[in-house]
Amino acid sequence: MDFLRPASWEEALAAKAEHPTAVPIAGGTDVMVEINFDHRRPEYLMDLNRVGDLCEWEVGEESVRLGASVPYTRIMENLRAELPGLALASHTVASPQIRNRGGVGGNLGTASPAGDAHPALLAAGAEVEVESVRGTRRIPIDEFYKGVKRNALAADELIRAVHVKKADGPQQFSKVGTRNAMVIAVCAFGLALHPETRTVRTGIGSAAPTPIRAEAAEEFLNAALEEGGFWDNGKIVTPSVAQQFADLCSAACNPIDDVRGTASYRRHAVGVMARRTLTWTWESYRGARRNIEGAA
Amino acid sequence: MRVNFTVNGRPQEADDVWEGESLLYVLRERMGLPGSKNACEQGECGSCTVRLDGVPVCSCLVAAGQVQGREVVTVEGLADYARQRSCGTGGCGTSLEESRQWQAKGTDSRTGEGTELAPIQQAFIDAGAVQCGFCTPGLLVAADEMLERNPDPTDADIREALSGNLCRCTGYEKIMDAVRLAAARQGGAV
Ligand SMILES: Cc1cc2nc3c(=O)[nH]c(=O)nc-3n(C[C@H](O)[C@H](O)[C@H](O)COP(=O)(O)OP(=O)(O)OC[C@H]3O[C@@H](n4cnc5c(N)ncnc54)[C@H](O)[C@@H]3O)c2cc1C
Numbered sequence: 001m002d003f004l005r006p007a008s009w010e011e012a013l014a015a016k017a018e019h020p021t022a023v024p025i026a027g028g029t030d031v032m033v034e035i036n037f038d039h040r041r042p043e044y045l046m047d048l049n050r051v052g053d054l055c056e057w058e059v060g061e062e063s064v065r066l067g068a069s070v071p072y073t074r075i076m077e078n079l080r081a082e083l084p085g086l087a088l089a090s091h092t093v094a095s096p097q098i099r100n101r102g103g104v105g106g107n108l109g110t111a112s113p114a115g116d117a118h119p120a121l122l123a124a125g126a127e128v129e130v131e132s133v134r135g136t137r138r139i140p141i142d143e144f145y146k147g148v149k150r151n152a153l154a155a156d157e158l159i160r161a162v163h164v165k166k167a168d169g170p171q172q173f174s175k176v177g178t179r180n181a182m183v184i185a186v187c188a189f190g191l192a193l194h195p196e197t198r199t200v201r202t203g204i205g206s207a208a209p210t211p212i213r214a215e216a217a218e219e220f221l222n223a224a225l226e227e228g229g230f231w232d233n234g235k236i237v238t239p240s241v242a243q244q245f246a247d248l249c250s251a252a253c254n255p256i257d258d259v260r261g262t263a264s265y266r267r268h269a270v271g272v273m274a275r276r277t278l279t280w281t282w283e284s285y286r287g288a289r290r291n292i293e294g295a296a
Numbered sequence: 297m298r299v300n301f302t303v304n305g306r307p308q309e310a311d312d313v314w315e316g317e318s319l320l321y322v323l324r325e326r327m328g329l330p331g332s333k334n335a336c337e338q339g340e341c342g343s344c345t346v347r348l349d350g351v352p353v354c355s356c357l358v359a360a361g362q363v364q365g366r367e368v369v370t371v372e373g374l375a376d377y378a379r380q381r382s383c384g385t386g387g388c389g390t391s392l393e394e395s396r397q398w399q400a401k402g403t404d405s406r407t408g409e410g411t412e413l414a415p416i417q418q419a420f421i422d423a424g425a426v427q428c429g430f431c432t433p434g435l436l437v438a439a440d441e442m443l444e445r446n447p448d449p450t451d452a453d454i455r456e457a458l459s460g461n462l463c464r465c466t467g468y469e470k471i472m473d474a475v476r477l478a479a480a481r482q483g484g485a486v
Contacts, residue, residue, distance in 0.1 A: 100352060
């Protein structure tokens with residue numbers, strides 16, 4: 001094994017072009033487990049910790065450009081207002097020690113259906129900025145996940161950053177597990193209200209071969225909210241609408257039975273989380289509306 | 297490969313390090329510092345917790361090559377680290393020789409008297425928070441860092457800060473007591 005230590009982004013891209021089999025290591029919280037357990041013996045290990053700008057983020061007009069290696073701890077501490085869904089999801093990852101090292105770039109690199117960043121990114125709307133010596137491209141998050149632990153990266157590409165839309169409304173993240181820490185999701189659900197476009201977006205984790213959106217559920221809910229004038233009148237979402245939304249979210253799942261839970265439990269739990277996160281976010285949207293109206 | 301980094305305030309060098317080796321392995325097997333424990337090797341148990349540039353991490357999940365030029369504090373250096381923090385000066389680090397000889401004995405193994413201990417270590421002894429002792433080093437490093445950041449933690453803060461450290465003797469109540477005690481002493485209340 002060789003250990004590559006690029007000191008800059010350009011050096012990292014050059015190294016990856018020269019050695020396409022090189023395995024990048026950022027926080028190491030996925031890679032080192034595989035090496036410790038002899039599941040992986042890469043020819044080259046490429047340390048990304050020396051590429052400083054991967055640990056930086058920038059808050060822009062519309063979106064946050066989040067460097068691939070920004071640790072979850074930083075996201076929780078600094079981006080709660082701009083990226084509430086991702087900050088909540090980050091807080092449920094593993095433990096402080098893991099959150100101090102691991103980040104979204106590694107979560108996307110592994111592309112596990114159970115990765116907690118994915119439902120939040122899907123719900124918020126995001127693009128993955130990837131680069132190689134051949135050039136840069138931005139992959140919409142919906143097109144990034146290609147199969148169980150497979151993503152859209154080419155062999156010579158690295159993830160530089162993720163561009164996540166700044167929240168224009170309430171967002172929530174919910175996860176089922178046996179305790180509040182150190183839990184790989186049995187299943188997880190992210191939901192974001194987008195009052196500016198009057199749309200709702202979802203993200204489902206651990207209930208299909210890849211992280212997915214519940215698109216039929218979103219379409220149904222968007223139409224029901226529009227039709228009932230809910231965005232304007234701020235009424236509570238009719239329970240039958242919430243239930244139908246929940247059922248459609250369950251139906252979007254394509255889960256398996258495994259040690260953490262059965263397929264039918266996952267389908268059920270996703271429905272429960274869909275209904276709850278819709279209620280929580282809608283309540284907070286109504287609260288914000290009332291405050292604005294009260295002030296006017 | 298060769299890795300140069302700072303361990304407990306002193307520059308150290310490790311030779312013939314395998315590229316896939318963890319920081320934990322280098323500390324234990326190459327530097328003779330067995331304080332950081334090797335248990336799960338997958339970041340679940342926290343018994344290998346050390347500080348990397350001040351930040352608590354699982355040393356089993358850091359590749360040795362990643363610590364080149366960086367600073368690591370292990371449980372063996374905790375007393376000196378805490379002393380430096382409280383007086384701001386005078387810390388000269390802990391040599392490998394001193395670290396290897398470290399024992400929680402002193403003149404009285406039950407009170408820790410006569411041994412140089414960090415306040416969090418003394419609090420663990422006083423509160424009876426050590427059972428088999430395997431999880432203790434990781435807990436000490438994690439708890440010490442939390443108290444540095446958050447001198448007046450709530451119980452929820454303590455639980456969260458220690459959520460990545462497992463104690464299979466399940467002595468969590470005494471561990472909570474110890475951290476509360478250290479916090480109270482730090483704040484001058486005891
Ligand atoms: C005890 C434990 C508990 C965990 N719990 C959770 C949990 O609750 N939720 C969760 O989502 N995850 C969890 N994980 C998994 C892991 O922490 C996350 O997936 C984390 O986001 C990985 O980030 P990292 O920087 O450590 O990745 P690394 O291990 O460094 O890399 C992961 C993968 O991404 C690739 N990669 C990294 N950076 C880049 C880049 N810039 N460009 C291209 N490829 C890249 C690597 O080559 C590798 O294939 C847990 C892990 C452990 C050890």
